[in-house]
Amino acid sequence: MRFSICAAIVFIFIHSPVFSQEYSFSDNDKYVLVIHGGAGTLLPGKMSAEKERAYRDKLTEALSAGYEKIKNGGQSLDAVTAAITVMEDSPLFNAGKGAVMTHEGKNELDASIMDGATQDAGAVAGITTVKNPILAARSVMEKSGHVMLSGPGAEHFAESQGLEIVAPEYFWTERRWENLQRVLEKDSAQVELDHDEKQTFSPPVVDNIDDKFGTVGAVARDKKGSLAAGTSTGGMNNKRFGRIGDSPIIGAGNYANNQVAISCTGWGEFYIRTVAAYNVASQMKLLGLSVEEASENVIEEIGNLGGTGGMIALDKDGNYATPFNTAGMYRGTVNEKGEIKVEIFK
Amino acid sequence: MRFSICAAIVFIFIHSPVFSQEYSFSDNDKYVLVIHGGAGTLLPGKMSAEKERAYRDKLTEALSAGYEKIKNGGQSLDAVTAAITVMEDSPLFNAGKGAVMTHEGKNELDASIMDGATQDAGAVAGITTVKNPILAARSVMEKSGHVMLSGPGAEHFAESQGLEIVAPEYFWTERRWENLQRVLEKDSAQVELDHDEKQTFSPPVVDNIDDKFGTVGAVARDKKGSLAAGTSTGGMNNKRFGRIGDSPIIGAGNYANNQVAISCTGWGEFYIRTVAAYNVASQMKLLGLSVEEASENVIEEIGNLGGTGGMIALDKDGNYATPFNTAGMYRGTVNEKGEIKVEIFK
Numbered sequence: 001m002r003f004s005i006c007a008a009i010v011f012i013f014i015h016s017p018v019f020s021q022e023y024s025f026s027d028n029d030k031y032v033l034v035i036h037g038g039a040g041t042l043l044p045g046k047m048s049a050e051k052e053r054a055y056r057d058k059l060t061e062a063l064s065a066g067y068e069k070i071k072n073g074g075q076s077l078d079a080v081t082a083a084i085t086v087m088e089d090s091p092l093f094n095a096g097k098g099a100v101m102t103h104e105g106k107n108e109l110d111a112s113i114m115d116g117a118t119q120d121a122g123a124v125a126g127i128t129t130v131k132n133p134i135l136a137a138r139s140v141m142e143k144s145g146h147v148m149l150s151g152p153g154a155e156h157f158a159e160s161q162g163l164e165i166v167a168p169e170y171f172w173t174e175r176r177w178e179n180l181q182r183v184l185e186k187d188s189a190q191v192e193l194d195h196d197e198k199q200t201f202s203p204p205v206v207d208n209i210d211d212k213f214g215t216v217g218a219v220a221r222d223k224k225g226s227l228a229a230g231t232s233t234g235g236m237n238n239k240r241f242g243r244i245g246d247s248p249i250i251g252a253g254n255y256a257n258n259q260v261a262i263s264c265t266g267w268g269e270f271y272i273r274t275v276a277a278y279n280v281a282s283q284m285k286l287l288g289l290s291v292e293e294a295s296e297n298v299i300e301e302i303g304n305l306g307g308t309g310g311m312i313a314l315d316k317d318g319n320y321a322t323p324f325n326t327a328g329m330y331r332g333t334v335n336e337k338g339e340i341k342v343e344i345f346k
Numbered sequence: 347m348r349f350s351i352c353a354a355i356v357f358i359f360i361h362s363p364v365f366s367q368e369y370s371f372s373d374n375d376k377y378v379l380v381i382h383g384g385a386g387t388l389l390p391g392k393m394s395a396e397k398e399r400a401y402r403d404k405l406t407e408a409l410s411a412g413y414e415k416i417k418n419g420g421q422s423l424d425a426v427t428a429a430i431t432v433m434e435d436s437p438l439f440n441a442g443k444g445a446v447m448t449h450e451g452k453n454e455l456d457a458s459i460m461d462g463a464t465q466d467a468g469a470v471a472g473i474t475t476v477k478n479p480i481l482a483a484r485s486v487m488e489k490s491g492h493v494m495l496s497g498p499g500a501e502h503f504a505e506s507q508g509l510e511i512v513a514p515e516y517f518w519t520e521r522r523w524e525n526l527q528r529v530l531e532k533d534s535a536q537v538e539l540d541h542d543e544k545q546t547f548s549p550p551v552v553d554n555i556d557d558k559f560g561t562v563g564a565v566a567r568d569k570k571g572s573l574a575a576g577t578s579t580g581g582m583n584n585k586r587f588g589r590i591g592d593s594p595i596i597g598a599g600n601y602a603n604n605q606v607a608i609s610c611t612g613w614g615e616f617y618i619r620t621v622a623a624y625n626v627a628s629q630m631k632l633l634g635l636s637v638e639e640a641s642e643n644v645i646e647e648i649g650n651l652g653g654t655g656g657m658i659a660l661d662k663d664g665n666y667a668t669p670f671n672t673a674g675m676y677r678g679t680v681n682e683k684g685e686i687k688v689e690i691f692k
């Protein structure tokens with residue numbers, strides 16, 4: 001398969017900003033931190049004013065916590081962990097305290113983090129006792145000699161690093177328990193037998209799409225221009241069999257290099273199959289696409305396979321994009337002047 | 347950050363086959379299956395003739411098993427699982443029966459598989475009772491509604507699919523036990539205390555690099571031109587804390603689309619950080635590089651970060667590459683005529 005230079009040139013012209021729309025920001029409104037709190041069927045009429053206020057307040061608090069780090073000379077990594085920790089500690093999001101439940105009624109948490117400056121990365125999967133999974137992921141990156149740790153071993157490691165350990169019940173919330181019970185009723189009707197009499201399992205039934213997609217994440221750039229990305233989740237409501245989604249998988253749900261940082265939220269299986277986060281970085285690096293063009297391309301690719309969700313991406317110059325193909329996505333930004341913007345709907 | 351078309355054109359010219367070396371194969375020697383049995387310090391003088399013969403015979407057997415599937419009209423997926431199953435059942439390789447041991451003296455197995463035609467994928471991590479992890483990965487892909495399952499949940503799923511279950515002791519071999527004991531002696535000297543008096547863990551000591559890199563894998567193309575990739579491993583000798591390497595991570599240790607299929611072997615942490623397998627596919631798709639150029643670029647990128655290992659990659663036209671930056675890599679090919687070639691050294 002020989003490469004056609006002509007085709008490539010045409011391709012690049014078509015995809016060049018000359019021929020497509022691109023946001024450009026003045027130096028005065030460079031963005032330093034972008035966060036998300038999950039994508040889903042978020043519609044203006046469907047959400048009470050009280051609930052909307054609670055989400056807006058918590059997103060603002062997370063942005064403020066991250067911004068403080070950067071303003072005071074902290075690393076982008078510090079901003080990412082500060083913002084995510086606020087969301088993990090809140091029952092509003094499907095991460096940390098608000099995590100959805102497994103088929104068995106447990107909370108199994110995943111998180112990952114990546115340092116764009118060094119391409120170092122850390123991740124934890126299936127942990128049940130570490131209060132802030134994003135801090136566990138950071139410890140793995142900085143202290144373990146590994147990238148990804150899982151299960152009781154990861155918990156043992158986190159404890160050895162002095163991280164706060166909680167009883168698994170800490171993550172239990174009545175709201176998530178009720179969600180699970182509702183879904184289990186539908187689920188029991190869905191399991192089928194195939195012709196071999198072996199069970200075939202469809203993706204778990206989800207009656208409230210928010211439960212599936214409430215993953216949180218943050219991408220930041222610090223005063224040195226270094227980027228970082230972090231993602232944390234409780235996974236998919238009613239998940240079974242030690243299912244691991246995209247959030248703890250470097251390249252799928254999270255990625256950062258010296259050009260762009262990406263955190264994803266959505267139907268994880270599709271993000272793994274499209275290697276979503278690295279896919280964005282690749283299109284920027286190899287085709288020279290803008291952060292907006294590249295991230296929108298990948299959300300389109302996910303949509304073409306039948307997947308739904310969104311992502312946030314922030315480039316080294318402070319340009320960002322927050323594409324999603326769901327009705328809404330909890331998201332927010334803060335710029336260098338500390339100006340905070342929070343959005344939920346399209 | 348605006349995109350410079352001129353720079354891109356220059357870049358593409360430099361990387362175009364016109365200006366670089368590229369293998370081209372005649373229609374008569376199109377390759378249908380490429381396998382690896384791990385990369386490491388494999389030197390002609392260091393290996394007994396008997397040991398070399400055993401490896402060559404087993405690689406030949408794996409290639410034959412995969413070739414039979416394709417010759418008889420089977421899918422590339424069938425060839426991949428047939429070849430990997432042979433290597434998993436042999437104690438020679440660090441996968442299945444020959445898996446290395448964890449710090450605690452257990453065998454925890456990882457595997458993944460991807461169908462290039464559909465971009466469907468399946469993976470298992472940290473399983474201890476399924477005789478052939480690659481078959482578990484395939485079941486996850488075809489029957490679970492998920493991509494990645496882990497631990498006891500993954501085992502429970504595999505059992506529900508009728509896969510062969512063994513006692514964890516099935517994977518125990520004296521050779522791997524002795525390797526672990528040797529390493530544990532060195533390891534105990536390596537753990538340090540940092541200034542916070544929290545432990546910092548370096549990557550586990552490995553005295554025999556083969557133990558680290560003995561992962562197996564296969565990439566195949568069938569008569570319809572569909573590609574598939576599979577990878578299976580026992581991970582890293584003396585691994586701790588539920589460590590997950592690149593092998594079960596789609597995009598890192600394994601990837602396939604309709605253009606190329608890739609399976610990796612090496613120091614997994616570097617393959618995750620460089621999103622190695624998808625990195626190859628990206629460079630082929632977005633820059634039009636050949637399978638050889640793209641895979642060599644990625645091995646170089648891994649080397650630049652300090653990582654070692656190799657990979658196999660097979661494109662839709664039957665061109666392949668097997669780059670590695672170690673002394674050797676167990677590898678083999680079979681073409682459409684059934685001609686088998688096996689290599690170990692550089």
